[in-house]
Amino acid sequence: MNALAIHDLSCYSKSSLTVVLPVLEAMGVETAVIPTAVLSTQTDGFEDNHIRDLSMDVLAHYEMIKGHGAVFDAVYSGYLASKEQIPILAGILSAEGGALRILDPAFADAGVLYGGKDDAFVSMMKGLLKKADIITPNLTEASFLSSLRINKGYTNSDISDLCAKLAEIAPRRFVITSVPLSLNMLANVAFCDGEVRVFPYEDLMISYPGCGDLFATMLTGFLLNGFSFFSAVKESGDICFEEIRDCRGSGRPRPMGIRLDRAISLVSRRLL
Numbered sequence: 346m347n348a349l350a351i352h353d354l355s356c357y358s359k360s361s362l363t364v365v366l367p368v369l370e371a372m373g374v375e376t377a378v379i380p381t382a383v384l385s386t387q388t389d390g391f392e393d394n395h396i397r398d399l400s401m402d403v404l405a406h407y408e409m410i411k412g413h414g415a416v417f418d419a420v421y422s423g424y425l426a427s428k429e430q431i432p433i434l435a436g437i438l439s440a441e442g443g444a445l446r447i448l449d450p451a452f453a454d455a456g457v458l459y460g461g462k463d464d465a466f467v468s469m470m471k472g473l474l475k476k477a478d479i480i481t482p483n484l485t486e487a488s489f490l491s492s493l494r495i496n497k498g499y500t501n502s503d504i505s506d507l508c509a510k511l512a513e514i515a516p517r518r519f520v521i522t523s524v525p526l527s528l529n530m531l532a533n534v535a536f537c538d539g540e541v542r543v544f545p546y547e548d549l550m551i552s553y554p555g556c557g558d559l560f561a562t563m564l565t566g567f568l569l570n571g572f573s574f575f576s577a578v579k580e581s582g583d584i585c586f587e588e589i590r591d592c593r594g595s596g597r598p599r600p601m602g603i604r605l606d607r608a609i610s611l612v613s614r615r616l617l
Contacts, residue, residue, distance in 0.1 A: 346374045352423035354380040359602035360387040360555035371609045372566030379406045382426035389554045390600025398426040421565045424451040431469045438476035448477035449561045453485040479518045481561040487521045535578040546586045555602035584611045
C-alpha cells in the first residue's frame, strides 16, 4: 500500500506531517510526503512561530515524485498555506483519480477561521471538495461549508439537517468531528451514501493539537487495510479518545500535541 500525504510540517510539537507519516507507516502504508508549509511549531498554544509558505514548490515536488514512477493507493491532504495551493491540489487530486482521495479541509476551528483564511478561501474550498472521495471537516469547518450556524448541542434533527446541507456540496462519504451532543458528550458524525451514523464519546474538556490529523490519518490507514467506512470511523474515533485521555492523565503540555508512541501502540493493536 502506498499513500501521498500533502500537509504542513511543524518542526517542533506533534501535528500534521509529524503525525501523519509515522502513523501511516505503522499501519503498513508506504508514505511519500509533500509539505505545503514549514512551521517552527504548530500554531495552537505557541505565541510566536516562523512559517515558510511552500506554494511555489508543491507542484514541482509532485511532478518529480511521479517522474520516479510513484503510484499511490491514496492521497490524503490537509492544511493548505494559501489560496494558490487550492487549484494545485485540485490538479493533483484529478490526476490521482484512481486513488482513494481523502481531504481534511483544515481551515477553521472553535468557531473561527484560521489566520490568513477568509471567505474567498472557503468558497474555493467548496469547489475543491468535488475532487475528493471523503472529507473530514470538524464542526466549525462543516458549518462554514454548509453556511449553517454552530449549535451548542446537536439533536438528531440538527445532525440530519447539517449532513443534508453538507451533502449538497460534499462527496458521498464524510465525517464531521467534534459535534457537541450535550453538556458531557461529543460525537463524530459519519455520512455514507445517505446513511448517517453517530459515534458518541465523553467530552474530556480538553483537546490536543494533532488529534484531527491523527483521526484522518488513521481513517486513511484503516480504509487501506480493508476496514469498512463506518468501522474505520469508529476505530479512529476510539483511538483518538484514548489518546486524549492518556495525554490529559499524563499531564502532557497541551501545545506539544499528541503522544505519538501511545497512538502508534494503540493503532498497531487494532491491526493485529
